Amino acid sequence: MFVIITYDVGQKRVGKVCKKLREYLDWTQNSVFEGEITEGKLTKCLTELNKIIEPEEDSIYLYKVKNPRNIKKSIYGQEKSPIDLFI
């Protein structure tokens, strides 16, 4: 299964959410992660995220595509890679 997860969380929790998502998915840009993941690992990831976020303030959007062939990704301009984080 292919997923895209985007988040908008309070400043204090950005680092924790980002670190958690990095354990399961690939960072693409800003507050967006993507990747292939099993249903079991996704459930685990979401359970852990739910412990971090403040449901009254934060939001996490999850887009699931069962068959990765059904989604096509294109990049315009620069492809941001994780290495950008260290420049």
Next chain:
Amino acid sequence: MFVIITYDVGQKRVGKVCKKLREYLDWTQNSVFEGEITEGKLTKCLTELNKIIEPEEDSIYLYKVKNPRNIKKSIYGQEKSPIDLFI
């Protein structure tokens, strides 16, 4: 066709990119837009975005799902709506 567009552009161009995307799609949160769009309108939108962005610095990610039934969206925490922008 259902699309998700995320962007990471220089501060000076954020407003322009955001305004352009708003003409074609729905804002979800942070730098993420989504919505159903025709191939023709998407091409028009991308052509216009290409005129705004600096390809050496900015990046725009496009995810296309031909059949909207192949993508499932879930929201955890708060659903951010466009009205949040005016609070």
